[in-house]
Amino acid sequence: MKQYVFDGSWTGLLTAVFECFERRERNVRLVHTDHYQPQMFDESFIVFSEDQKASRVDRGLQKCLKQVMYRKLFCTFLSGLPECYNLLLHLMIRIFSGEEHLMDNYGDEAVLYVTQTAKSVEREKHRMKAFVRFEKTDDGMFFALVEPDFNVLPLIVDFFRNRYADQNWLIYDTKRKYGLYYDQRSVAEVTIGAVSATPHSIATIAYDTDEEQYKTLWREYFRSTNIPARRNMKLHLQHVPRRYWKYLVEKKPE
Structure with a gap:
């Protein structure tokens, strides 16, 4: 499996989504540069954050999703949990691949993860306003x-x-x-x-x-x-x- 290594930014994540489609690669794993460990038999690709590519993906997401669903994706990214990056990458690929009503299917493990993680992030946001x-x-x-x-x-x-x-x-x-x-x-x-x-x-x-x-x-x-x-x-x-x-x-x- 090829490892996509990015800088941990939202722009970098969206750029990685763009690269997956442009390079026609789906069997990849996205990792933060801080968590990257080279594997003997795996290829790696460094994702350089590019505003133009990221903007195209961002506009596409906002067109495909309701605002509340888009916010859930962003909140999950802000959680900074190591496993969230790869999960978000593949969830976005599925969204752009045309899976209907994907984000409304809470029986899907990825959608459930995003929903629960976003809820935790939103709770922390409210606490910060108070504290x-x-x-x-x-x-x-x-x-x-x-x-x-x-x-x-x-x-x-x-x-x-x-x-x-x-x-x-x-x-x-x-x-x-x-x-x-x-x-x-x-x-x-x-x-x-x-x-x-x-x-x-x-x-x-x-x-x-x-x-x-x-x-x-x-x-x-x-x-x-x-x-x-x-x-x-x-x-x-x-x-x-x-x-x-x-x-x-x-x-x-x-």
Whole structure:
């Protein structure tokens, strides 16, 4: 089996679909370059991401699928799970090959996988909307660290751009080592070496002089609204899992 090796981008995945049809190859396996292991008897083909080829495939998908089904494919890709890339490649090939009502057939293992994975990614997206905590730096920018299970920054960017349209902000994913910066005009993808190494690197950031007072006020608000007699930690952890606590101001010790 020939291995198609790509860079892990959405453009690269769509380019791989294009290459399968152009080269008339179906018996292939798509792997991320980070997971690629050369096999003695298998051929390999490096897929170079090309916007023009990817755009043709993208337009074709949106023409063949309902918007909700297209979003499921994209969300599954954002999961970053190693097995999802090859599954998506072959599912897209089947879509373009004319299998009728394919995405409505939940008895199909690939369709079921996409549906379940997309649901998990969407759930993580909603949690990120609730758990992002901005801190103001001395230059007036609002900065937040996150570490979601999946790559959900592309799904939440419109929410924060609309909600904080009059502020400069940066949301940085420490797990994937990139962030989205908004300057009140447009959003740009950025990488910051100083922050990507560890969350503790934020100690080097210069914060606004009033930031600590706002943090204290936020903690006091949560303490004042807490009712000890009604404390239900099991339910609380269902809504606010511990893995998010290290970035929540109200959970950090003073």
